[in-house]
Structure formats: structure tokens, C-alpha cells
Amino acid sequence: MKCLLACLITLSLPVLADTTVIYNANGYTPTYSGQLQQFSTLVIKDGKVVKVGDDKLKASFPNAAVFDAEQQTLLPGLIDAHGHVIGLGNNLAQLDLRGSMSIAEIQKKLAVFAKNNQGWIIGRGWNQELWPNKQFPTAADLDKVVKDVPVVLSRVDSHAIWVNSKAMELAKLTPTVQSPAGGEIIRNQAGQPSGIFVDKAESLITAHIPTPSDQNVNNALNQAGQHLLSLGITSTHDAGIDKQTWQVYKQRAEQGTLPLRIVAMLSATDPSLEDMLRAGRYKDLNDFMSIRSVKIYADGALGSRGAALLADYADRKNHQGLMLETQQKLEQLYTLSFNHGFSANTHAIGDKANHIVLDAYQNVFKKTGGILLRNRIEHAQIVDPADIPRFKALKIIPSMQPVHATSDMHMAEQRLSDTQLQGAYAWQTFLKQGSVVAAGSDYPVELANPFDGLYSAITRQDHNQLPANGWRVTEALSREDALRAFTLGAAYAAHQEFKLGSLEQGKWADFILIDKDYFKVPVQEIFTIVVNQTWIGGELRYQKAQTDNQSKAQ
Known part of the structure; x- marks a missing residue:
């Protein structure tokens, strides 16, 4: 590492623009043809891969800048096919409640956070499934700690919020307020709002939160970008951006100041959706920003019982979740997207939602076309086995998050x-039928670390190696297939498989150096892998500090 660090210190940008040779690496890359290729030398020119090969290759480029990788494992940069960039950046600066094991623990964290924060208190990450009684909390639980300023705490999946009485007061909610279509207000025994708002009912509160400034968005982008780079993520798909973020992203792309590659989906709920669509698809010259799809929500989440099911929830009789849009509305949104050349990427978790979404796609394909736009179903968590073949027939990409299986x-x-x-988290079934699986994390719902996702995909176990043989392990992936889903699979889902996702000739030289051999390390250690360096377009973007003791749990 000392030799490599010394070379990096003396390296100037003009040299980077010429030929660079990374040698003595333990390199692996998936390939477009399907074979996993091993190599020890990577040749880069003008930010792109010239070729990979053995160490003899170095002699063919005598005038290149050379770097000894010192046998570190080198992989293509990892691509997260489903995250929320600004949400992650905001989350890093907000009250983090992830992993809290009780209401009392959250109350303590809130009390500490409130001492140094004025105005609206925003937090995220609570999960009642971790608590002893597994019951939704109430506004009264928050009022005991903070009653003079509004508190809004998002559930870990973002499909429910927990608020205090002050937030409901500022939103001017009356006891008789009705739940909007596609949402639910959880009520107490007296029939009044309890402080929990599910899915579209969230907007009754969140519409009153002050709008962030452009500087807030830029700060969140910078924070999220550095965090993702430290985890080996060189490209991420941002699942639903509003107009303000759309404007900031394009500005940063034109300035050349984006911290990593972003594939952004326009949010279908933004009032300016049609204006953004009319502006057309967007791509910068260096492939740091791509905007060519629309993110649409069909249902809620399983944890808040908002995922739309064909049959009742096993733990809530006569309840089948929530469809956030009708099939007719979905078809209208698909038609609008396709007519402007945009793909439609639809959030669907429950089997009913997946079925309705597939029907909607099928109907619009017959009337309007659009089947070749690489449309996606985001999550595709609970799918009727009879509907799985329809993904292949309709050319729908299952965009799935392995960590959801082990956390759920x-x-x-x-x-x-x-x-x-039977059709839950069915990654192997999708692969066997020939579907391209694009893998991601859904950060900040889950941790952004892609090695957590790779570990979950391969083992179907938690970090304590439980259950012993893996949960519904027939759907687990091999190490190679899991890596492919986080590289070429994700690149394909963004129409970028000829630019990103593998270290093949002509593609951008996006790669990472890690501290363990992903293919040979004991499987239980995969989630402990640490990224030492992250390179994008042949340039070093992240270097792990020698004194960096940052927890892997970040």
C-alpha cells in the first residue's frame, strides 16, 4: 500500500488523462459474454479500459504511469440499482433511529437530539417489529419528550410516519379527518388520529414541513456521495427525484461536480412531472448523470401492512394492504412516460400489486408500445408464482434488494x-427463467453497504449466520451471480451495460480495491469486506485513511 499511496500523491491530473497501468492485482470482472475473467493487470487510457491481462501486459505500455496493487482484490465498481441519494444525505444529518429496540430507547435518543436542534425535528429508522409488543407507537409517546416543536419520524421503510401532537396541530388535523385514498390514518380507541400515518396519509403532515433550499440538497448530495464511495459504490440509481433535485442534478452534471454516477428516476408524484418529461431525457458526456425513467408507486410496504396482497394478511384479518394507484392511473402514467421516451419503474411489493402492475404494463404495451424501454418492477418482493414468467414475457426487469429478504x-x-x-424474494427463480436481476439496497431504508447485499444474496442469513441453512435458501445466488446483479445487471437496467458494470475494453474504468478476496474469503466474512480505494473513470475518488476506524455498520 505504501508504494501505491506514494504514487498517488505524486500523480497529477494531466498524467491521469494518459495511460495508467494497475498491476499485481487480484482482479475479477464479470463479462458481457457471461464468463468471469481473472486478471492481474488493468490498462486505462482517458478514463476507459484498454484491456486486462497478466503482469506481462505492463511491458507493452512503457510510458504509462504504473501502480502496484500489492495483490489487493480488484473488482468493478459496484452499482446500487435502487437507493435514495438525497434521503441518505439527509438521513446522515437527521435523528437516526435504526435498530432501536424500544420506544424508551427512541425517547432517549430524541431527548438528546432535541437539545441541539430547533424547528422541525426529522428522524428515520424506527421499526416496531423490533420492539417487545410489536405495536405501533402513538403521538403521546413523543409528547412525553418533545411537545413544543413538531416531530416527524419515518418508519424504516418510509411507508409510515410517527408524529407528535404538535405536528398534527400545525397540520390542522381534526379528529374527524378522513384517510386519503391509498393511505391510512391509524386511530386510537377513541377514533382519533393516533400519530401514525401510513403511505399517502403521510402527506397530511409532510406537506407542512419547510421546503429545503438548493444548498440543503447539494449538501445532502455531497454527504451521500462520499458515504457511497467509501462503500465501493461508483454508480447508483436514485429511485424518485422531485423537480428541485432534478434541477440540482443537471446543474452539478454540467459543472462536472457530481461525486459519483447517478441514474435518476423522475418521481411520478411530483406536480411538475409533465414539465420534466417534456424537457426530454438527459445524459452528460461522461455518463455521470442519466435521466430517462419515471418512478411510480403501486403499493406500500410489508412492514406497515401496506403492501397490496391477493389474500388477507396472516396477522391482520380482512386486511389486504393498500394500492396507492388504480390500474387505470398506472396505465395513464405508463402511457405518459412511454410517449416521452421514458421507462416506467414501478414500486410493487405485494402479490396483488405485482399482478396489477403486470396487467397495466401489458395493456399499455398493446396500445402504445414501450416494451423495449427496459421497464422495471422495483422490489418485486411477494409475487404470485404464476406471475413470475410474465416478467420475462413482458421484458420487465425485477429490480430487487437482497438485504430485504434477510431483514424481513x-x-x-x-x-x-x-x-x-412461495414467490417471495425469488432471485434464483427469476435468473433461471432468463430475467436480468438488478440488485440494490434501497438505502437509507437499509444500510447502503453493498457487501451486506452480496452476503444476503449468497447466504439468505443474518450476520449471525441464522437461520443455520439460510431462509428459503433455494432462492440464494452464487457469488458470481450476486456480483453480476450488483454490476452488469444493474448497468443493463439503466441501458448502460456497454459503458459500465465490467472491466472490458472501451468501458469506463470504474473499480474498487478491497481488503479480502470476495471469491475466496469464508462466506460469513463477506459482509465484513472493507473498501480501500474507489476509482471512477480511472481517477481515485476515495482512499481509506490509515487511521479510519469507521464502523462497517455506517
Whole structure:
């Protein structure tokens, strides 16, 4: 490492624009043809891959800048096919409640946070499934700690919020307020709002939160970008951006100041959606920003019982979740997107939602076309087995998050019957039928670390190696298939498989150096892999500090 660091210190940008040779690496890359290729030398010119090969290759480029990788494992830069960049950046500066094991623990964290924060208190990450009684909390629980300023705390999946009485007061909610279509106000025994608002009911509160400034968005982008780079993510798909973020992203792309590559989806709920669509698809010359799809929500989440199911929830009789849009509305949104040349990427978690979304796609394809736009279903978590072949027939990409299976498995067993689980988190079934699986994390719902996702995909276990043989392990992936889903699979989903996702000739030289051999390390250590360096377009973007003791749990 000392030699490599010394070379990097003396390297100037003009040299980077010429030929660079990384040698003595333990390199792996998936390839477009499907074969995993091993190499020790990577040749880069003008930010792109010239070729990979053995160490003899170095002699063919005598005038190149050379770097000894010192046998570190080198992989293509990892691509997260589903995250929320600004949400992550904001989350890093907000009250983090992830992993809190009780209401009392959250109250303590809130009390500390409130001492140094004025105005609206925003937090995220609570999950009642981790608590002893597994019951939704109430506004009164927050009022005991903070009653003079509004508090809004998002559930870990962002499909429910928990607020105090001050927030409901500022939103001018009356006891008789009705739940909007596609949302639910959880009520107390007296029939009044309890402080929990699910899915579209969230807007009754969130519409009153002050709008962030452009500087806030830029700050969040910078924070999220540095965090993702430290995890080896060189490109991320941002699942739903508003007009303000759209404007900031394009400005940063034109300035050449984006911290990493972003594939952004326009949010279908933004009032300016048609204006953004009319502006057309967007791509900068260096492939740092691509905007050519629309993010649409069909249902809610499993944890808040908002995922739309064909049968009742096993733990809530006569309740089948929430469809956030009708099939007619979905078809209108698809038609609008396709007519402007944009793909439609639809959030669907429950089996009913997946079925309706597939029907909507099918109908619009017949009337309008658009089947070749690489449309996606985001999550595709609980799918009726009879509907899985329809993904292939309709050329729908299942954009899936392996960590959801291992974080949801205990809750899913309570929410769903064994019959409902037959098509759940079915990555292997999708691959076997020839579907391209694009993998991501859904950060900040889950941690952004892609090695957590790779580990979950391969083992179907938590970090304590439980359950012993993996949960519904027939759907697990091999190490190679898991890596492919986080590289070429994600690149394909963004129409970028000839530019990103592997270290092949002519593609951008996006790669990472890590501290363990992903293919040979004991499987239980995969999630502990640490990224030492992250390169984008042949330029070093992240270097792990020698004194960096940052926890892997960040």
C-alpha cells in the first residue's frame, strides 16, 4: 500500500488523462459474454479500459504511469440499482433511529437530539417489529419528550410516519379527518388520529414541513456521495427525484461536480412531472448523470401492512394492504412516460400489486408500445408464482434488494402464509427463467453497504449466520451471480451495460480495491469486506485513511 499511496500523491491530473497501468492485482470482472475473467493487470487510457491481462501486459505500455496493487482484490465498481441519494444525505444529518429496540430507547435518543436542534425535528429508522409488543407507537409517546416543536419520524421503510401532537396541530388535523385514498390514518380507541400515518396519509403532515433550499440538497448530495464511495459504490440509481433535485442534478452534471454516477428516476408524484418529461431525457458526456425513467408507486410496504396482497394478511384479518394507484392511473402514467421516451419503474411489493402492475404494463404495451424501454418492477418482493414468467414475457426487469429478504424474513413469516411466500424474494427463480436481476439496497431504508447485499444474496442469513441453512435458501445466488446483479445487471437496467458494470475494453474504468478476496474469503466474512480505494473513470475518488476506524455498520 505504501508504494501505491506514494504514487498517488505524486500523480497529477494531466498524467491521469494518459495511460495508467494497475498491476499485481487480484482482479475479477464479470463479462458481457457471461464468463468471469481473472486478471492481474488493468490498462486505462482517458478514463476507459484498454484491456486486462497478466503482469506481462505492463511491458507493452512503457510510458504509462504504473501502480502496484500489492495483490489487493480488484473488482468493478459496484452499482446500487435502487437507493435514495438525497434521503441518505439527509438521513446522515437527521435523528437516526435504526435498530432501536424500544420506544424508551427512541425517547432517549430524541431527548438528546432535541437539545441541539430547533424547528422541525426529522428522524428515520424506527421499526416496531423490533420492539417487545410489536405495536405501533402513538403521538403521546413523543409528547412525553418533545411537545413544543413538531416531530416527524419515518418508519424504516418510509411507508409510515410517527408524529407528535404538535405536528398534527400545525397540520390542522381534526379528529374527524378522513384517510386519503391509498393511505391510512391509524386511530386510537377513541377514533382519533393516533400519530401514525401510513403511505399517502403521510402527506397530511409532510406537506407542512419547510421546503429545503438548493444548498440543503447539494449538501445532502455531497454527504451521500462520499458515504457511497467509501462503500465501493461508483454508480447508483436514485429511485424518485422531485423537480428541485432534478434541477440540482443537471446543474452539478454540467459543472462536472457530481461525486459519483447517478441514474435518476423522475418521481411520478411530483406536480411538475409533465414539465420534466417534456424537457426530454438527459445524459452528460461522461455518463455521470442519466435521466430517462419515471418512478411510480403501486403499493406500500410489508412492514406497515401496506403492501397490496391477493389474500388477507396472516396477522391482520380482512386486511389486504393498500394500492396507492388504480390500474387505470398506472396505465395513464405508463402511457405518459412511454410517449416521452421514458421507462416506467414501478414500486410493487405485494402479490396483488405485482399482478396489477403486470396487467397495466401489458395493456399499455398493446396500445402504445414501450416494451423495449427496459421497464422495471422495483422490489418485486411477494409475487404470485404464476406471475413470475410474465416478467420475462413482458421484458420487465425485477429490480430487487437482497438485504430485504434477510431483514424481513422473521416479519414476513408473521405477515404471510406459506402459500403467499412461495414467490417471495425469488432471485434464483427469476435468473433461471432468463430475467436480468438488478440488485440494490434501497438505502437509507437499509444500510447502503453493498457487501451486506452480496452476503444476503449468497447466504439468505443474518450476520449471525441464522437461520443455520439460510431462509428459503433455494432462492440464494452464487457469488458470481450476486456480483453480476450488483454490476452488469444493474448497468443493463439503466441501458448502460456497454459503458459500465465490467472491466472490458472501451468501458469506463470504474473499480474498487478491497481488503479480502470476495471469491475466496469464508462466506460469513463477506459482509465484513472493507473498501480501500474507489476509482471512477480511472481517477481515485476515495482512499481509506490509515487511521479510519469507521464502523462497517455506517
